[in-house]
Amino acid sequence: METLSRKDIIAESVDRFGGVIVCENMEEAVDFANELAPEHLEICCQNPFDYLGRLDNAGSVFMGHYSPEPLGDYYAGANHVLPTGGTARFFSPLSVDDFIKKSSFIYYPKEELQKAAGDIIRLAETEELTAHANSIRVRVED
Structure with a gap:
């Protein structure tokens, strides 16, 4: 951490909010991730796509060892405006859909x-x- 440009901010953040969660298996980890609903979630395992259908509550999910968060933040095109504080359980990342007006049309005979x-x-x-x-x-x- 000593070589990082924002080491003081990072140290305080780790002191206040840091932790390590140990799960027995990937299924437990996926369940925990869905409950936590993180802003960013990195799935770094051999077969990350095996869990894709079960990951419901994260702002952005980074799949595999070669898809780190900065890839999404700066380069891959995913939106950087993400739900924080567990709100990914009920909000999505900002997208073009947020700027499109929609109407519902209902017809019953x-x-x-x-x-x-x-x-x-x-x-x-x-x-x-x-x-x-x-x-x-x-x-x-x-």
Whole structure:
């Protein structure tokens, strides 16, 4: 650590937040990683792609010995704006999708609305949204 340009910051960070987690096997390590939801996750083993389908909660996942974090930060094209503090459990890295406006389009024919009407009315009434419930009723009544 002595030769690093930011050694004081690194030392303080390691002192305050550093640790070593020892897992019995890769399955346990993957489960732990999904729970931790790290900003960056390096999978350095012989067959990193064996775990790809199970890694759900990380900002960026670096696969194999020759894919270190700086590769993604500076060169490979992955976005450097990543969810931190465990928020990768419910947020994704910043992407072009964050700048695209989307709309939902919904179409139900009368027969399908009639089938769903009871459930929708019950939910609306549970939320005390009587006008919502009535909006369904007037459409399905003959």
